[in-house]
Amino acid sequence: MKANECMKVLAKHRGDAVVVCALGMAANEWWAVTRSEDSFYMHGGMGLASTFALGLALAIPETPVWVINSDGGLCMNTGTLLTEAGQQPRNMKHFVVDNQCYQTVENMPMVNQDGADYTMMARGAGFQRAVTIDNLDELDRKLPEIVAAPGPYFIRLRIEAETDYQRAPPANYEGPEMKYRFGRAMEKKLGIKVFGPRGF
Amino acid sequence: MDVNDRIHAQLVKAGVKLAASLPDDWVNTLIRRVERGNEIRHVRVGREAETIAICAGAFFGGVRSVAIFGNTGLLTCTGEMATLCLRHMIPVFCIVSGRGSIDDHKVYQEVQGRRTIPLLQAYDYPYKIVDKDEEIDDIPNAYEWHRLQKRPFILFLTKKLLGTKA
Numbered sequence: 001m002k003a004n005e006c007m008k009v010l011a012k013h014r015g016d017a018v019v020v021c022a023l024g025m026a027a028n029e030w031w032a033v034t035r036s037e038d039s040f041y042m043h044g045g046m047g048l049a050s051t052f053a054l055g056l057a058l059a060i061p062e063t064p065v066w067v068i069n070s071d072g073g074l075c076m077n078t079g080t081l082l083t084e085a086g087q088q089p090r091n092m093k094h095f096v097v098d099n100q101c102y103q104t105v106e107n108m109p110m111v112n113q114d115g116a117d118y119t120m121m122a123r124g125a126g127f128q129r130a131v132t133i134d135n136l137d138e139l140d141r142k143l144p145e146i147v148a149a150p151g152p153y154f155i156r157l158r159i160e161a162e163t164d165y166q167r168a169p170p171a172n173y174e175g176p177e178m179k180y181r182f183g184r185a186m187e188k189k190l191g192i193k194v195f196g197p198r199g200f
Numbered sequence: 201m202d203v204n205d206r207i208h209a210q211l212v213k214a215g216v217k218l219a220a221s222l223p224d225d226w227v228n229t230l231i232r233r234v235e236r237g238n239e240i241r242h243v244r245v246g247r248e249a250e251t252i253a254i255c256a257g258a259f260f261g262g263v264r265s266v267a268i269f270g271n272t273g274l275l276t277c278t279g280e281m282a283t284l285c286l287r288h289m290i291p292v293f294c295i296v297s298g299r300g301s302i303d304d305h306k307v308y309q310e311v312q313g314r315r316t317i318p319l320l321q322a323y324d325y326p327y328k329i330v331d332k333d334e335e336i337d338d339i340p341n342a343y344e345w346h347r348l349q350k351r352p353f354i355l356f357l358t359k360k361l362l363g364t365k366a
Contacts, residue, residue, distance in 0.1 A: 048249060055261070058261075080250065082246050
């Protein structure tokens with residue numbers, strides 16, 4: 001399946017979930033499909049999207065939190081699977097878009113490109129629920145069950161490497177503005193206080 | 201109250217509800233103190249940069265948090281602190297063992313002792329070295345101040361303060 005089509009199916013089943021996207025293809029494609037401001041698009045910290053999402057999930061345990069991680073991000077911080085499994089966050093779903101390459105840097109091959117099974121790694125780390133999905137029909141069919149199940153849930157999404165991809169983040173805001181837009185979106189959506197009375 | 205009880209009490213006073221940590225023998229007693237109480241939820245991680253990410257994520261859930269780890273980990277994760285926290289102006293409160301000081305004679309702490317402060321200065325990460333017992337009471341103030349700084353802040357605990365034999 002193609003990344004854009006995959007994101008459209010994920011968006012259809014998202015519900016109230018707050019979404020954290022790894023930098024690169026995951027963030028670019030999710031923005032292109034949803035333009036949602038109650039999603040956090042990492043512009044740095046490669047490898048840390050899922051741990052960031054875990055911190056968020058622990059802070060708002062009544063709200064579903066999805067992370068759309070990248071295979072490159074997961075490879076950079078495989079220990080995140082242990083950290084997440086150690087906490088057993090019931091409100092968290094961990095998607096990984098696996099195209100076996102570093103797409104936004106000219107499709108260079110992923111480390112151990114043909115030999116890694118991230119779903120098995122997640123199980124080994126302590127995830128009781130971990131699946132691989134490689135086509136849109138199956139994704140559309142399984143997502144209601146995945147959404148309804150308690151986390152942590154690991155979902156490896158096998159997608160095609162593409163040559164015509166977003167080379168730069170398509171969102172028209174970045175870094176500091178990302179902080180304030182996302183933080184304000186959390187305040188509005190959840191009725192919480194992210195910022196103090198003087199704005200910091 | 202011993203020193204770690206007092207640090208814990210001041211973190212609670214500052215409103216901290218979540219801690220992420222990786223062990224270092226100087227801060228292990230503090231980590232155990234956090235685990236023992238029910239005021240602060242504790243998250244064990246696999247490497248220090250994850251403590252930063254946990255705290256950064258919690259920030260957007262409106263939860264105050266603290267990262268606790270050793271100086272070696274600080275040295276290794278300063279770049280990830282920059283690309284995550286400086287890039288997005290996210291405050292993270294770190295409590296770090298001040299390893300490599302003149303009273304720390306472990307050979308594997310030598311580089312940390314010489315290079316950590318210049319590295320923090322290069323990144324413009326603010327820090328405070330807590331060497332005296334009465335300075336522990338400044339933790340709530342430091343917590344408010346670091347939010348205003350909108351970047352990682354490091355509170356170093358010295359061997360003298362902690363009274364550690366390690």
